[in-house]
Amino acid sequence: MTVRTSTTRLTVAQALVRFLAAQYTERDGVRQRLIGATWGIFGHGNVAGLGQALIEARDVMPFHQGRNEQSMVHAAVGYARQSGRLSTHAVTTSIGPGATNLVTGAALATVNHLPVLLLPGDVFATRVADPVLQQLEVPYAGDVSVNDTLRPVSKYFDRVTRPEALIPAALQAMRVLTDPVDTGAVTLAMPQDVQAEAHDWPDEFFAERTWVVRRPGADPTELAEAVTAVRAARRPLLIAGGGVHHSRAEEALAEFAEATGIPVGSTQAGKGSLRYDHPQDVGGVGHTGTATADELARTADLVIGVGTRYTDFTTASHTLFTGDGVRFLNLNIAPYDGHKLAGLPLVADARSALTELTQALGLHGHRVADAYVTEYSEDKERWEQRVDACYEADEPDVRPTQSQVLGALDALADESDVIINAAGSLPGDLHRLWRARSRDQYHLEYGYSCMGYEIPAAIGVKLAAPERNVWALVGDGTYLMMPTEIVTAVQEGIAIKILLVQNHGYASIGGLSERVGGERFGTAYRFTSADGTFTGAPLPVDLAANVASLGMRVLRAKTVCELREALAEARRADTPTCVYVETETADTVSGPPPAQAWWDVPVAETATRPSAVRARELYERHVSTRRHHL
Numbered sequence: 001m002t003v004r005t006s007t008t009r010l011t012v013a014q015a016l017v018r019f020l021a022a023q024y025t026e027r028d029g030v031r032q033r034l035i036g037a038t039w040g041i042f043g044h045g046n047v048a049g050l051g052q053a054l055i056e057a058r059d060v061m062p063f064h065q066g067r068n069e070q071s072m073v074h075a076a077v078g079y080a081r082q083s084g085r086l087s088t089h090a091v092t093t094s095i096g097p098g099a100t101n102l103v104t105g106a107a108l109a110t111v112n113h114l115p116v117l118l119l120p121g122d123v124f125a126t127r128v129a130d131p132v133l134q135q136l137e138v139p140y141a142g143d144v145s146v147n148d149t150l151r152p153v154s155k156y157f158d159r160v161t162r163p164e165a166l167i168p169a170a171l172q173a174m175r176v177l178t179d180p181v182d183t184g185a186v187t188l189a190m191p192q193d194v195q196a197e198a199h200d201w202p203d204e205f206f207a208e209r210t211w212v213v214r215r216p217g218a219d220p221t222e223l224a225e226a227v228t229a230v231r232a233a234r235r236p237l238l239i240a241g242g243g244v245h246h247s248r249a250e251e252a253l254a255e256f257a258e259a260t261g262i263p264v265g266s267t268q269a270g271k272g273s274l275r276y277d278h279p280q281d282v283g284g285v286g287h288t289g290t291a292t293a294d295e296l297a298r299t300a301d302l303v304i305g306v307g308t309r310y311t312d313f314t315t316a317s318h319t320l321f322t323g324d325g326v327r328f329l330n331l332n333i334a335p336y337d338g339h340k341l342a343g344l345p346l347v348a349d350a351r352s353a354l355t356e357l358t359q360a361l362g363l364h365g366h367r368v369a370d371a372y373v374t375e376y377s378e379d380k381e382r383w384e385q386r387v388d389a390c391y392e393a394d395e396p397d398v399r400p401t402q403s404q405v406l407g408a409l410d411a412l413a414d415e416s417d418v419i420i421n422a423a424g425s426l427p428g429d430l431h432r433l434w435r436a437r438s439r440d441q442y443h444l445e446y447g448y449s450c451m452g453y454e455i456p457a458a459i460g461v462k463l464a465a466p467e468r469n470v471w472a473l474v475g476d477g478t479y480l481m482m483p484t485e486i487v488t489a490v491q492e493g494i495a496i497k498i499l500l501v502q503n504h505g506y507a508s509i510g511g512l513s514e515r516v517g518g519e520r521f522g523t524a525y526r527f528t529s530a531d532g533t534f535t536g537a538p539l540p541v542d543l544a545a546n547v548a549s550l551g552m553r554v555l556r557a558k559t560v561c562e563l564r565e566a567l568a569e570a571r572r573a574d575t576p577t578c579v580y581v582e583t584e585t586a587d588t589v590s591g592p593p594p595a596q597a598w599w600d601v602p603v604a605e606t607a608t609r610p611s612a613v614r615a616r617e618l619y620e621r622h623v624s625t626r627r628h629h630l
Contacts, residue, residue, distance in 0.1 A: 005204070006203045007203060008203055011049065011052075011196055012049070012166055013049040016166060016170060017050070018060075021033075022209060025086045027084075027212070027213040028215075028248075032086055032087050034087060037061065037089050037090075037463070039066045039072035039075060040072075040093070042092075043093070043096075043098055045093070045095035045122065046192065049195025050092045053195075064089075066485065067484035067485055068101065068484045068485065069098050069099075070101050070102065071105075071484060073091055073105025073108070074105055074452070074453045074457050074460070074482075075089070076091055076116040077445075078458065079461065082440065082464035082465050085114060089116065090118075093121060095122055095123060095146070097134070099121065100146050102118050102120060103150060104450060105185075107153040108447070110153050112184075113246070116185050117186050119187075121195070123135045123145050124191060125191035150185070150189075154184070154186060155183065156182075157186075158188055158189070167205055170188070173186045173188055180333050181333055214349070217348055218346055218347075222346050223356055229302055229327060230260070230304070234372070235296070235300050235301045235302070236301070236302040238304040239314065241269055241308025241309065242267065242307055243308065244306055245272070247351045247352075249349075250274070252355045253350075255354075255355075259361065260367055263296055263376045264280050265283065265296065267446075268313070268444040269308075271444065272442040277435075283380070283383065285297055286313045287316050287317075288432060291593070291596045292382075294597045298320060301326055302328075305330045306332075311447070312599065313599065317626065318627055318629075319597070319622060319626050328342070329346060332350075342630050390433055390592050391411075392404075392407070396559060396564075397561055399583065402507075402592075405499070405501060405563065405581060406429060406430065408564050409499065410433075411564075412564075415438040415441065416468050421474075422444065422457075423477075424451070424478055424507060425507040426473055427444055428508070443461065451482070455489075457472070458497075459485055459496055463494065473501070477507075479500055480543075490550065490551035490552055493575065493576075495577070497576075498576075498577070498578040500579065500581070501583055502543055504526065506524075510523035516615050516619070517614070517615035518612075519611055521534075526538055543580065544580035552578050557580065563581050600622070
């Protein structure tokens with residue numbers, strides 16, 4: 001007997017959009033849409049396929065019109081992070097440059113373990129029109145297109161060359177997007193002829209499907225070893241990474257820290273895991289960390305990494321953890337990260353394992369010595385006084401330093417504010433100085449540190465949390481990379497706030513260049529001098545006027561006093577608003593304390609210029625302190 005399955009005849013693009021609208025995630029009993037909306041820029045590779053499908057499905061699939069393909073991915077990533085990786089957006093582009101513009105955003109998503117679905121158009125699967133406009137011909141492989149550039153930056157890649165191939169490809173894509181270990185960019189390359197081809201689809205394909213995001217607990221043997229390691233430590237330090245936020249493990253971390261007295265430092269991705277005023281919070285750790293956290297790291301006998309990848313900024317290029325006999329306990333949902341630095345792995349969901357570890361230690365009444373708590377508490381208080389000094393403006397009628405800009409915003413912000421940044425000199429200042437007041441206030445993309453991320457990501461965050469005040473903190477270098485989504489914010493009335501800091505160049509790289517013997521060459525936005533260096537007068541660029549030309553309201557601030565007033569007015573605004581302020585130029589310091597730990601940027605081994613020679617001598621001294629943990 002043949003069982004007949006009811007079917008619906010749709011194009012591949014129509015079927016995909018209908019399928020995506022029926023996908024849900026669930027964690028801890030909370031259910032939500034997996035694909036909350038689709039971003040798109042249309043061209044000949046997707047306009048008749050996915051473009052047509054999206055207008056038919058506009059009642060079930062919201063659509064956002066982007067201006068740059070890379071920035072659309074950034075907006076989707078910002079939305080995904082604010083949504084706890086339980087919901088994300090899809091992004092569709094045409095073939096050619098539209099597809100290759102996705103690569104940077106895809107890499108950012110994958111590096112940061114944040115889900116995003118990419119749907120680039122592709123060349124004809126049937127090859128009846130070959131080559132088509134924008135097709136890259138590859139003489140040695142007929143099945144390669146520019147979309148293959150997305151393979152190394154995607155956690156899953158498939159090319160849908162037949163209508164029936166969509167079903168397994170779409171299901172695999174959802175599996176990866178919802179996997180807490182493997183999530184990242186997922187690419188379904190969509191040949192333009194296949195998008196428009198009709199097929200009889202089984203109706204079961206369009207039924208609502210819920211993907212449960214798991215919380216695996218700790219292995220009993222690994223948990224027992226972890227308990228033994230913690231009980232044996234006299235100077236333990238916990239490092240909170242982005243995995244704490246992804247797991248929503250902030251409360252479990254606070255309970256662990258309060259029960260044990262163990263101090264908690266944080267990576268850029270993990271900052272805010274504890275409030276800045278929590279007794280066990282000692283601030284950022286690593287090259288951009290606080291003196292308190294870094295000194296604890298140097299003397300720690302056990303480093304408990306929770307949800308961190310141990311990047312070189314965190315380890316100070318393997319020069320930070322120098323205590324005698326220091327060991328590592330790595331609580332991570334990914335086995336790859338759990339085994340780093342020859343540490344004891346505790347492979348599990350962060351919230352689950354922290355809860356289990358707290359309970360197991362509680363059975364033994366474990367807590368660090370009071371003297372250790374007093375030591376880091378007093379050191380933390382001294383650091384807070386340094387932060388106050390950086391934020392303080394004795395002369396409110398003068399141009400602010402960058403740290404005073406942050407101080408003005410810090411004084412205004414409460415738990416509802418979200419600050420977004422990714423690159424330049426701001427991440428270091430923020431990691432050392434910012435006082436995070438809630439688990440998701442501090443949104444730093446520092447895994448890929450991509451200039452141009454801030455404005456589109458702010459749009460994504462605001463779409464995920466429309467009730468929040470969302471600030472994109474942007475330097476002039478970053479702004480010039482990607483301001484285009486301001487138009488999207490204006491078009492859709494997405495009331496993000498932009499704090500645009502003009503310091504006439506790449507301040508962060510300028511400072512680094514000076515330290516490594518590069519003499520700030522090519523890092524300032526100035527006219528070219530006779531000797532070929534960029535040391536002339538600052539360029540007469542009016543970025544505030546540029547912002548206004550894109551339709552956004554602009555508030556100019558020339559002094560500390562005006563800045564405070566402008567920030568307060570922007571915060572009250574219910575329309576997209578930019579605060580523009582000019583700080584000290586790129587060849588002056590921004591004001592915060594210097595780096596408290598080293599970062600390895602190789603210096604020329606041979607050079608004739610004195611600055612490079614001196615930099616190499618200092619470099620060799622630092623390299624000699626590097627330690628490999630085996």
